[in-house]
Amino acid sequence: MGYQTNKHVGLAEEIFREHHRRLESASIALTRNAPVLGQLQRNVHAIVADVAEQFDLPVSNADPPADIDEVVNHTLLPTEIGVDRALRNIHPIESLRAAALLFEVALPIILRRYVITDPARVAAVSLALHDAISRRVSLSSLAYVNYLIEKLQASRREERRRIARDLHDRLGHSIGLALQNLDLSRHYGTQDRLRSDAKVGAAMHEMREALQTVQELTAELRRSFGADGIEPALRGYLASSVPATIRTGLTVTGDVKVMPREVGEELYLILREAARNAVRHGEATELRITIVASEDAINAEVIDDGRGFDLIDAQTAGFGLRSMAERADLLNGRFTITSAPGSGTVVAVEVPLYGPEG
CATH class of the missing domain: 3.30.565.10 (Histidine kinase-like ATPase, C-terminal domain)
Incomplete structure (x- = not known):
């Protein structure tokens, strides 16, 4: 949908104030943080704009004049909300509880504001409101999950990099020294038996170090x-x-x-x-x-x-x-x-x- 002007600011603010009051009464965690409340307010404005546009609802005298209308980005807002709630460790169940309350609050206010009494139109407005709310909850929940999956994958990538560093630094170093000592042992050969034997002993020590590294890394990979x-x-x-x-x-x-x-x-x-x-x-x-x-x-x-x-x-x-x-x-x-x-x-x-x- 992209950017859209909400010409029903007064309606949106009335719904938001009542929604905020009901959230506090229900002790829903979204009311504890000012930035989260700001997102809730913008989300209400976006939902009201959606429903009002779909039914071509007239601008009420209770709405502020057009010069203070606000523009809401419908495409990016759910993603912003989902990622922000993942960062704040706000579980999606809180968003679902808030969404259910928003529907309970918004529907009667919209019906009363526009004197909608025809059963078929009431049902249509109710369905449109439900769709507008649930679509945003779905998108924000998807963003929440995707963000956490990416963080988890990044964490696992770092673990793999650490194991790769250990293989290179510890295992590679030990094997490299062992090969170097074996080369020196072959160089000394029978001309200097003591030094040749010493290099073989050093090579064996490094290979034991390499084996221990492999055992430690294998144990770490198996243990969780x-x-x-x-x-x-x-x-x-x-x-x-x-x-x-x-x-x-x-x-x-x-x-x-x-x-x-x-x-x-x-x-x-x-x-x-x-x-x-x-x-x-x-x-x-x-x-x-x-x-x-x-x-x-x-x-x-x-x-x-x-x-x-x-x-x-x-x-x-x-x-x-x-x-x-x-x-x-x-x-x-x-x-x-x-x-x-x-x-x-x-x-x-x-x-x-x-x-x-x-």
Whole structure:
């Protein structure tokens, strides 16, 4: 439909005010945020313009003069709403509840304003209003889902890139050194048996390192959030992937099984990456993970006593900080890192479970 002028501003504003009042009475979350209310208002204007245009409804004396008419982009508004609600973690069920209330509010106001009493015309206006509302809910829900799918795919692409980096940096490095040592062993041959044997021993060491890398990556690929939840997955990771020289601990408070699977999988990857960093880069001797589940949020921390790092330098050091932050953002969560050289590191994540962001 593109851009369209709404000449029924007064009608739209009357409907919006009553809709807002009913949303607040029903404690529907859309009223808690000013930008969301602004979108609701524009959406009402677009719906009223659609219905009024379809039935060629006359402009009422109650409508403001044309110089304050507004223009609404019908094509882009549902997409904007869907993406924005995904960013704010407002579930589509809230949009459906708001849509049902909007129909209940708008129909009697339109019928009263234009004194529509003929049953056939009442039915036609009712159907047009329903279609205008449901079409926008469908489009915004589709945008909501598409946005989340793209974020999830981006998260998985980053995980694949990390595995590719590990294969290149760790596995490739070990195999390269092993081949180099075997070449040197062949070069020394029988002329310097001790040095030749030493190079063979070094090559064997590097190949064992390569094998360990393959085993670790294979274990990571097989292990996920799983049917049993995040706690067994993290305990399995700590047992199989953290050296015995590092003291580990996992404390879980509350019922973490309230987490939806998709939330648990992403949170597990965040905490696993933080633990990996502590092991590989932090030179930690102690690593602790805590998870606290409440009715409306999950709070988790990964704490190590390692050498810490400069946060600005770490952004480009390949620590996966951006990946962890993006995963938290996908969950509409808060992600923070506290660290400084010589002071250890605390990675904290807070993920809401229900409803929108404050």
